[in-house]
Amino acid sequence: MKTMKKLNILVACGSGIATSTIAANEIEDVCKEYGITNYSISKCSMTEMLGMSKNADIVFTTNNYRGEIDSPLMNVTAFITGIGTDKLKQKIGEKLLELSN
Amino acid sequence: MNFSEYVNEKTIYLGLDVANVQELFQFVANDLEKHNFVLPGFFDYLVSRENNYPTGLKLDNYAVAIPHGDPKYIQKPFVAVITLNHSIKVRQMDDANTELDVKLLFLLGMNANSTHLDLLKEIISLIQQESFVKKIGAAKTKSEVIKVIRQEEKK
Numbered sequence: 001m002k003t004m005k006k007l008n009i010l011v012a013c014g015s016g017i018a019t020s021t022i023a024a025n026e027i028e029d030v031c032k033e034y035g036i037t038n039y040s041i042s043k044c045s046m047t048e049m050l051g052m053s054k055n056a057d058i059v060f061t062t063n064n065y066r067g068e069i070d071s072p073l074m075n076v077t078a079f080i081t082g083i084g085t086d087k088l089k090q091k092i093g094e095k096l097l098e099l100s101n
Numbered sequence: 102m103n104f105s106e107y108v109n110e111k112t113i114y115l116g117l118d119v120a121n122v123q124e125l126f127q128f129v130a131n132d133l134e135k136h137n138f139v140l141p142g143f144f145d146y147l148v149s150r151e152n153n154y155p156t157g158l159k160l161d162n163y164a165v166a167i168p169h170g171d172p173k174y175i176q177k178p179f180v181a182v183i184t185l186n187h188s189i190k191v192r193q194m195d196d197a198n199t200e201l202d203v204k205l206l207f208l209l210g211m212n213a214n215s216t217h218l219d220l221l222k223e224i225i226s227l228i229q230q231e232s233f234v235k236k237i238g239a240a241k242t243k244s245e246v247i248k249v250i251r252q253e254e255k256k
Contacts, residue, residue: 014154018169018209019194022221046154063154064195077195080167081158082229 004100007039010056011076012063016045019062019080026079027060027092034093036100057099060092072099104223105250107180107210111136113243114183121189122151126168129181129208138210143174155192157201158228164201165228166191169209180224181208182246184238205238227253 009027013020020043031039044052046063053059053069060076072095078088112133119125130144147170150156157166188202207224227233233253240246 014150014156015169015171017172017211018167018221021218022225025218025222062194064197075195077158080194080225081160082226083160 004036004038005057007036007057007096007100008055009039009041009096010049010052010059010071011041011043012046012049012052012059012061012065013043014046014063016043016048019077020044023060023062023076023079026076026085026089030089030092031096033089034097036093036096038100039096058095103254104180104220104227105247105254107178107220108182108247108250109179110243110247112138112179112181112210113246114181115240115243115246116184116186118186119189122191123148125183125185125189125206126151129183133179133181133210138175138177138179139170140174140176143170146171146174151191155194155197157191157193157203159193159199159201160229160231160234162231163205163234164191164203165234166201166203166206167209167224167228168206169211172212175210175212177210178212178214179210181206181210182237182250183208184240205234223254 011020011024024041024043053071056071058072060074062077078084126144126147133139147168156168183206185204188204190200191203193199193201236249
């Protein structure tokens with residue numbers, strides 16, 4: 001069996017406390033569903049995001065971010081509105097699998 | 102750890118008349134400070150936070166906003182339920198170029214100890230239910246708001 005690379009997942013929102021907590025919880029569920037076990041997940045505010053993204057394999061945000069970062073970036077506001085979450089979960093699951101292999 | 106534990110008559114604002122977000126935050130922050138829920142500085146933080154990272158949420162047939170402050174300004178955790186007589190423009194969380202017409206806001210006053218996942222989940226899931234949002238929007242009294250929230254919790 002191929003060993004999976006450890007994923008460093010970063011979840012950012014405006015304050016780093018509320019919507020990122022919700023989103024991080026959903027992303028953990030996705031990891032479980034897709035059999036991704038080797039990961040760490042951290043939360044931060046949007047202002048901390050740029051610095052912290054340097055050590056992240058992927059960054060999820062609930063706010064829109066117009067700047068450029070080196071890691072892949074995905075918007076996860078759907079976890080807050082509840083609209084289109086199934087599709088989003090699939091997109092996240094596939095992306096995480098791709099990154100961990 | 103229930104939503105209703107964070108809402109009381111002092112954190113419910115019904116039928117406010119304000120022209121914009123700034124005016125709303127000014128009024129509510131002042132009042133919350135008077136009742137020792139928040140510390141001075143809360144208003145400034147709310148305004149800058151909303152400018153940089155807006156909190157408007159577009160749901161199927163309606164929009165709400167969930168402004169929240171930095172935990173360091175929160176003295177006593179609360180959730181403020183705010184309804185407006187006339188809608189104001191709030192920019193959308195995931196698309197700051199889009200403005201939403203908002204008549205209902207949940208201002209989340211979380212401190213480090215109250216940012217529990219379960220509470221946040223409960224609030225978010227209620228906001229996603231149009232029937233709940235409609236009931237809150239139609240409430241005429243503060244006790245009605247509290248009743249609606251308690252009823253939803255029992256489900």
